[in-house]
Amino acid sequence: MSAFSIYVHFPFCKGRCPYCDFVSMDVDVIPTERYLGALLEEWSGCKMAGVEREPLSVYFGGGTPSLWPAADLERLIRALAGGAKVSEVTVELNPGDADDEWFRRLVGAGVSRFSVGVQAMDDDRLRWLGRRHDTEAAARAVEMARGSGARSVSVDLIYGTPGQTCDDLAREIRMVCELGPDHVSAYELTVAPDTPLGRRAADLDPALPDQDAMADLWLAAGSQLEKEGMERYEVSSYARPGHESVHNRHYWSGGSYVGLGAGAHGFDSGGDLMIRLVNSSDVGKYMNGEPAQREVILPLDHARELVMLGLRTREGVDIERVSRDLAPEIVKRWRRIAEDIVNQGHARFEGETIVPTSNGMLLADTLAGKFF
Numbered sequence: 001m002s003a004f005s006i007y008v009h010f011p012f013c014k015g016r017c018p019y020c021d022f023v024s025m026d027v028d029v030i031p032t033e034r035y036l037g038a039l040l041e042e043w044s045g046c047k048m049a050g051v052e053r054e055p056l057s058v059y060f061g062g063g064t065p066s067l068w069p070a071a072d073l074e075r076l077i078r079a080l081a082g083g084a085k086v087s088e089v090t091v092e093l094n095p096g097d098a099d100d101e102w103f104r105r106l107v108g109a110g111v112s113r114f115s116v117g118v119q120a121m122d123d124d125r126l127r128w129l130g131r132r133h134d135t136e137a138a139a140r141a142v143e144m145a146r147g148s149g150a151r152s153v154s155v156d157l158i159y160g161t162p163g164q165t166c167d168d169l170a171r172e173i174r175m176v177c178e179l180g181p182d183h184v185s186a187y188e189l190t191v192a193p194d195t196p197l198g199r200r201a202a203d204l205d206p207a208l209p210d211q212d213a214m215a216d217l218w219l220a221a222g223s224q225l226e227k228e229g230m231e232r233y234e235v236s237s238y239a240r241p242g243h244e245s246v247h248n249r250h251y252w253s254g255g256s257y258v259g260l261g262a263g264a265h266g267f268d269s270g271g272d273l274m275i276r277l278v279n280s281s282d283v284g285k286y287m288n289g290e291p292a293q294r295e296v297i298l299p300l301d302h303a304r305e306l307v308m309l310g311l312r313t314r315e316g317v318d319i320e321r322v323s324r325d326l327a328p329e330i331v332k333r334w335r336r337i338a339e340d341i342v343n344q345g346h347a348r349f350e351g352e353t354i355v356p357t358s359n360g361m362l363l364a365d366t367l368a369g370k371f372f
Contacts, residue, residue: 023263
């Protein structure tokens, strides 16, 4: 495997949010030791399969990693990093779950970045989203993360709840930025059909914002975050210079990664074949050692994925490079599509790279669909 990252999924929560469609489950007692053993066993199998070097980055997501004792996360970090200096180790957390000692121990173990699930700086919106914390707890969590000695602190926000205005969103962003984060991820509320929110979405009063209102909120978020000194480097991601997510940028560039845990995905682009590995989303089956499903990724599908990801970032995508293994007629067609996108003002050429404008980022998924 070429340079790679590691994603570790913790599927356990105290209370599943009504909009969440990630692999997660509510439990009163987390099977910590058993799940940790399954993670370590899976990682051992990865090393036996040829993963011999230290990872570029490690990301602990969920679910709720902050429900885990620091000692267990320390043990995992030692096992995954192998004593090497990893460029970035990120741990997601929810406000109210961790104390100062938890933060300090993880920084001592090598964690360089915390991602705090604030989601809103308005108590009414937090209740609507089904979150367990309030704005005061959110502020405390960000302050503890900043005081821990971690290199970077990121905050997640969700916009697009019923009745939210652009002014409301700008106010919440100002409140977040007063806490001093280095990175903000601002996500549009997504309504998945198989979630509690999805099942009642049609009956909401007031209704969820329509597509035009969501676009206005996206523009408002970008405008306010730029005023706060953040730079957009991906559709939903903003950072102060030098604090962009190493882990996510590796994903977006098509790099290889190992996925550990129930429901986690992995991708190996370093061999003769590109392989995607998908772990069982059934936590019990995962802990019992059910092997991951393997899928061979065809060059055309991989190239389309790189186009889709690249058009969401400020780096853009080199159409010639990502299509070099495809049939000549596809390369020519893609070149014409890229030229049309530029001529429409949605992107510009920088050498052979097509770089989206702000308007192009807003339409990233639509533009990517032209290559399918």
